Amino acid sequence: MQPLRERYDVVIVGGAAVGSAAAYFLAADPAFAGASLLVVEKDASYREAATTLSAASIRHQFSTPENIRLSQFGTAFLREVGTALRVDDEVPNVGFREGGYLFLAGPEGLTALETRHETQRALGADVRLLKPQLLAECFPWLATGDLAGASLGLSGEGWLDAWSLLRALKRKARSLRAEYVEDCVVGLSRRGRRIESVRLAGGATVGCRWLLNCAGTGATSLAALAGIELPVEARKRCVFHFQCATPISGSPLVVDPSGAWFRPEGPGWIAGIAPPPGADPVDPGFEVDWSQWEERLWPLLAARVPAFEAVRVKSAWAGHYDVNTLDCNAILGPHPGLDNLLFANGFSGHGLQQAPAVGRALAEWVTTGASRSLDLSRFGWAR
């Protein structure tokens, strides 16, 4: 590895999906030509990064227009990823499968589903409302007796391989001269409205014109180094991988009214559910909470898909959402008290799909002073 410079135009803290997307969009931007870029990543194995522990799914079925737009760009990017992130003869394949999302609603959730549908359609999302009879015809393996309707994504939504996307973003960014160093940012030097330099655990101090906080659940401690309180907390979420004796084909990612979700993964399935409100452990750790499967998830899945009464769990893992405790949406852009520190944190479970659009927005902030392609002010600090 080449020695670090004394100073970089941009230093990005965190080199997973969001940091590497920002590195790629910056390095690829002609307005950034000749500028220098360093990504500081404390663990190049990404063992505990949300990116690699994610369920790696993408949907357009949000209620907030900005979330819909961020994911729509994510889909467009994923469709062209082989071209955008090609390096020499290596054309990345991130396994993007447009399998769709199916949101199920009981009588009490139908009005909200229909309202969200209006917003999504107005923004061009390819979604369709299904009445119970059509739902039962399309998905005969679902128990639909208690349902009042559903919303199905016909195109644009689905899932991918998060590791492959991360590798491709990083490889492309490096090929365009982004530098990566495996080290941990442990100190920031702030003068007035600017961050002047970062201190690394390895001993180096590196000056920066811009600093990008893409540190996932580490973003809160990083912000604290600049004297800023970031309302982002780590919340453990478990994903269970299982196989079902009965073959079921053509399943989208299904979101049950209970909050339980499942989708195909290769020849098997993955599924998860958030803990009940207020039940998140104080110290999340990375151990799988098997009681979630036994006591909540499996009974809910078997009630929704009778074939899931006979399943075999193959494996499970736990990762950490970076939850914005204010409103469960990302915090994007500059802090009102600092001119050169940009935030991209608090994705609350949507960050993988939003990484391409957020990476582009961060690059635009650096090169033009604003997010030009999308108005992301709703996700700014001012809210």
Ligand SMILES: Cc1cc2nc3c(=O)[nH]c(=O)nc-3n(C[C@H](O)[C@H](O)[C@H](O)COP(=O)(O)OP(=O)(O)OC[C@H]3O[C@@H](n4cnc5c(N)ncnc54)[C@H](O)[C@@H]3O)c2cc1C
């Ligand atoms: C179980 C689970 C399921 C999910 N499912 C989905 C999904 O289906 N769809 C979706 O869109 N999103 C999903 N998410 C959320 C998504 O994975 C995250 O929002 C997204 O990956 C965030 O990316 P990031 O790059 O901001 O953070 P991370 O992937 O957490 O990366 C942050 C990086 O910063 C590094 N870092 C932290 N502090 C420092 C420091 N001081 N110095 C140097 N490096 C540092 C870390 O080592 C890490 O690699 C899921 C998350 C989990 C946990």
